Amino acid sequence: xxxxxxxxxxxxxxxxxxxxxxxxxxxxxxxxxxxxxxxxxxxxxxxxxxxxxxxxxxxxxxxxxxxxxxxxxxxxxxxxxxxxxxxxxxxxxxxxxxxxxxxxxxxxxxxxxxxxxxxxxxxxxxxxxxxxxxxxxxxxxxxxxxxxxxxxxxxxxxxxxxxxxxxxxxxxxxxxxxxxxxxxxxxxxxxxxxxxxxxxxxxxxxxxxxxxxxxxxxxxxxxxxxxxxxxxxxxxxxxxxxxxxxxxxxxxxxxxxxxxxxxxxxxxxxxxxxxxxxxxxxxxxxxxxxxxxxxxxxxxxxxxxxxxxxxxxxxxxxxxxxxx
Numbered sequence: 565x566x567x568x569x570x571x572x573x574x575x576x577x578x579x580x581x582x583x584x585x586x587x588x589x590x591x592x593x594x595x596x597x598x599x600x601x602x603x604x605x606x607x608x609x610x611x612x613x614x615x616x617x618x619x620x621x622x623x624x625x626x627x628x629x630x631x632x633x634x635x636x637x638x639x640x641x642x643x644x645x646x647x648x649x650x651x652x653x654x655x656x657x658x659x660x661x662x663x664x665x666x667x668x669x670x671x672x673x674x675x676x677x678x679x680x681x682x683x684x685x686x687x688x689x690x691x692x693x694x695x696x697x698x699x700x701x702x703x704x705x706x707x708x709x710x711x712x713x714x715x716x717x718x719x720x721x722x723x724x725x726x727x728x729x730x731x732x733x734x735x736x737x738x739x740x741x742x743x744x745x746x747x748x749x750x751x752x753x754x755x756x757x758x759x760x761x762x763x764x765x766x767x768x769x770x771x772x773x774x775x776x777x778x779x780x781x782x783x784x785x786x787x788x789x790x791x792x793x794x795x796x797x798x799x800x801x802x803x804x805x806x807x808x809x810x811x812x813x814x815x816x817x818x819x820x821x822x823x824x825x826x827x828x829x830x831x832x833x834x835x836x837x838x839x840x841x842x843x844x845x846x847x848x849x850x851x852x853x854x855x856x857x858x859x860x861x862x863x864x865x866x867x868x869x870x871x872x873x874x875x876x877x878x879x880x881x882x883x884x885x886x887x888x
Contacts, residue, residue: 579777582606616647651668744832802878816873
């Protein structure tokens with residue numbers, strides 16, 4: 565497994581991070597033993613970077629990840645990089661953004677307990693909260709760094725302008741944005757900003773939440789408790805047009821002895837300024853194929869041909885806290 569250094573953090577991490585949103589309940593039911601086996605297999609293959617969030621089942625994903633890694637967290641804690649996110653809370657009607665100092669302090673303590681650790685390597689504000697001044701959010705996290713509860717601070721889903729405002733109080737060390745072949749807006753502003761300021765980039769959704777997995781079709785029916793069942797990305801004309809693009813990408817990938825999902829992850833890692841891609845799976849036998857993408861190389865000719873294939877795709881958005 566290839567590794568890289570995350571921006572100014574100095575953290576040495578695998579270029580593939582194992583994501584755990586799928587362990588929080590928003591992607592349908594699963595067997596915990598299968599999920600733990602997938603986490604163990606990722607470790608065996610060299611993954612040392614794991615990304616979760618308090619809002620993934622409000623502790624469920626963090627607890628499962630902590631339980632699966634319990635032995636190594638006790639004996640080889642320094643070899644693991646655990647990232648989590650906070651700044652969202654449950655309400656009577658769903659989920660709300662809350663990056664207030666009090667909520668963040670409570671959230672960090674809850675994440676430490678759920679994970680079973682005494683510090684979090686990378687703590688990220690999950691979504692910008694327009695109701696709380698960024699200086700207050702950054703100031704609270706600075707205090708938590710000084711207290712030793714978190715080591716490094718990043719943000720997720722922030723714009724370049726928002727990162728600049730946050731950094732006036734506490735430098736943003738990492739950014740976690742959505743990024744895949746059908747969603748590329750960060751190339752215009754966020755990636756140039758992070759490269760200029762030495763900010764590490766960990767992208768989520770490189771498989772477009774399954775659209776680039778190669779296993780979906782117009783006949784695919786998502787379970788009612790899977791957020792994609794209610795998403796316009798996975799229905800109608802847009803979905804059909806993008807599935808046609810995926811089929812072309814599959815042919816391109818097969819000619820190069822790779823799957824379309826491996827191609828999609830390798831493409832994100834080939835982009836200037838992208839350090840790490842998050843890949844999520846709940847089954848051990850999928851892990852090896854997913855991680856192989858870190859060792860694949862795409863040359864300039866490949867990247868140009870990929871661009872020509874996706875030129876007719878319909879750009880899509882993704883889930884928000886309010887939507888899920």
